[in-house]
Amino acid sequence: MTLLLPASALAQDGPTIDVVKSELDTTWLMLATCLVFFMQAGFALLEIGMSRGKNAGMGVAKILVNFAIATIVWWAVGYGLTFGGTATFFGDSGFFLGNGTELAGEGVDAAGVGFFAFQLMFAAVSLAIVWGSTLERIKFGAYIIFAIAFVGVIYPLVAHMAWSGGFLTRVGSGVQDFAGSSVVHLTGATAAFAAVLFLGPRKGKYGPDGKPRAIPGHSMPLLGLGVLILWLGWFGFNGGSTFNTSGNKFAEVIAVTNMGAVGGVLGALFLIWVLTRKLDVGMIANGAIAGLVAITAPAGYVEMWSAPIIGFVGGLVVVAGVLAIEKKIDDPVGALSAHGLAGIWGTLACGLFTSERLAGEVGVGKAGLFMGGGAEQLWTQFIAVVVTFGVVFILSSIVFGAMKATFGLRVTEEDEDAGLDIAEHGMYGYPEQFIPAPELVGVGSSRPQAGTAAPIGSTSEVTA
Template identity: 55%
Template sequence: MRRTRWAAGAGAGLLALMALPTAALADGKTLQLANDGKLPLEVGLNSVWVLVAGILVMFMQAGFAFLEIGFSRGKNAGTVVAKILVNFSICAICFYAVGFAFAFGEGNQFIGTSGFFLAGVDAGKNFPLVDVAQGTITVETLWFFQFVFAAVSLAIVWGTTLERIKFGVYVIYAIVFSSIIYPIGAHWIFGGGWLATSFHMQDFAGSTVVHLMGATGAFAALLLLGARRGKYGPDGKPRAIPGHNMPLFGLGVLILWLGWFGFNPGSGLNALDGRFPEIAMVTNLAAAAGVITAVAMMYFKTKRIDIGMAGNGAIAALVAITAPSGYVELWAAPIIGGIAGVIVVVGVLAIDKYIDDPVGALSAHGLAGIWGTISCGLFTAPRLAAKNGVGEGGLFYTGSFTQLFDQIVGVLAAFAFVFSCSYLTFFLIKKTYGLRVSAEEEDAGLDISEHGMYGYPEQFIPAPELVGYAPAATPVGLGQSPAATTREVPA
């Protein structure tokens, strides 16, 4: 019966989409200009670059998958794959239907109110950032680039909740986050909302919009979710729960680093102004400095070269440089990234005493995101502020605290909005559907308890019984032996 209802609902939704007028789902004027050979060449060149940059950002989903799998125990490795795919897909549909309109449609200082399903698009009508006549990118290009940003922000939420959250929570929160929370926050800063126009907040590629907002949602979830079983001893002190695969974690970090060369340079939405190679260099210098300072900081504390902190140093530095990447000179990048490497080490060690964050996202994306946003108020070069048309130079150039104040206001406003909405959402989920799997399911691992199969079957099923393995209704660890949960499949 439940499957029938799901199928009927999905079918009704598809019919509703098909019933929409075809003209409402495409940028008709832009297509006509292209057919007539009148579409400006720069529109094509800029759109190709931004689309490629968006593809690099999309590839960051693979980075998140490998990072989270590496930091998980083997019994929870497979569930990350399903989580990444399902969340990415939900975000795509929701951001197409309403999220993009709320974030970038014409409306008011709080929210966009036009362009749902890209309806009414006419060579930039409804979307102030798109003006084909002026040689900018097509609407569809902007949609894809901003969608993958939203998907990254959503992915950040879940790294903190590994190994004990119900899979259905992903679905519910992903819909709310992709449709409402992220788009409204993005509108305030990226879409010409009140933080951009009244406070001239600088956030070139999303230290606040993408990373802090994702980390804030994660923080709200953790306050209600609680720690993994066994994380804290009877004395309240944290215990290490090592991830099962550091090579995969390292691969994830390198993929994320690569993706950032789309994230930051692509945010200029322009291939012809000569800025994106400089922004790529700024990004890389910051990341390199973050690795070095994080490793040095951990060696100072433990006399060991910590693998996890090396990776988190890179990520924290990349998060920090995301906001100022289009506003600062090359010399400032290693300073911003290096400080982020120190922040992530101090943050992870401090937060771990009280909150179970398996991947260190609260520090790497939250604290580093705050630092990166505030650093604009210190390091922004006046020439780049003028070029971007947002705010003014930072304190070290102008001696003025104005931009620093604007950055702090932006951070506080974004945090307050996302936290309140996310906490309310997770609170309602906890009271109705529930947040956590049972203790028995957590002990067995989410792979088998939530998905009925192991990510690494050979590690959990004796070799003789692995041949012809097919999971039964009751998974291993839930009151049965491995033998009781396998059956032979006829050849």
């Protein structure tokens, strides 16, 4: 009988346009959430590839445990402190997601839970950035303690100030940071900077003359796969930050994001060739990351033509930054440059390239200096960079300093020599490289003890 009903009757019984739009928006946000979650795999492969074989397995445990802790802490306090109201520095509601009923005085529906999940992925990405600079010498317990402090206090403070009506939205014309060049990437890199200052370099990184020596990662294919996964995840990272499908703006943001990434690749390729006459794989990979980081803040504010320019400069910045920073600071994956310096550049780039049209669409700030808007937005972006760096560095230094003064941050020399896989986790990521095959030494032979393994060296010449 239903087939005989008039179409108008069926339309009256079906969902309204508003309901369909809301469901479509939520579906897109959940797809973007999944893409951003997949970035955890990208970070894992990138960091494992840039580690030596004796530390490869540690990266798996670190990614899984950090994401688990971030999720619990975000649910308990992080989300409420970030988005539970519009106070100057912290939100004051929505803890434990308001028990599923209320956040900042409003009911939490399916769309609200979706926003919670999406923003969790951002906090987890920022936390993941912290650890690339600390590879191969930090105690696993430090991950757990700092993850609680970072997701529970440090990240929510910065994100609230920029994204939830807090302090940085009230400075000048209001900070522009569409998806987090500053909030996510500079925050993570600044915490990493504090960590390495307390941690010190890996054993053997600097020679008797004080000059840095290359400690190559063991797998450039894993590095490349990690970067491509991150690149894919960034489409959800930036595109999802539209939060809806209205006007198909998310498609424009994704296209702009891709243009920024390719600009970063070409910028890094150009500068490393000029400086070394070699096409360094690690530098090119970091160029892609730097281009993506640089375009993250401007993604919703700039016209398509400016995206590759912003990315290209990001590629130049990361190469110059890695080479300069390596002279004094041991950063195995180049995170301080790719996420920190490129994050600063991306945040400032809004003050240069934001178009009046797109600033009006998003409803934040003004046009940039090169687009006829004067220097006001650039000044606002500069203040945001200074505030973000200062707040994160001070708070992170307090946490890392306290850990170092109590149970310590760094593994022993013996454990560092043996590798964190066996020293911290009791197994190797690549056991056949370190444990002789049973048919060669007799079935039942004992596993080498920590400090006795002789890792197989890498032949890669990449420095990043």
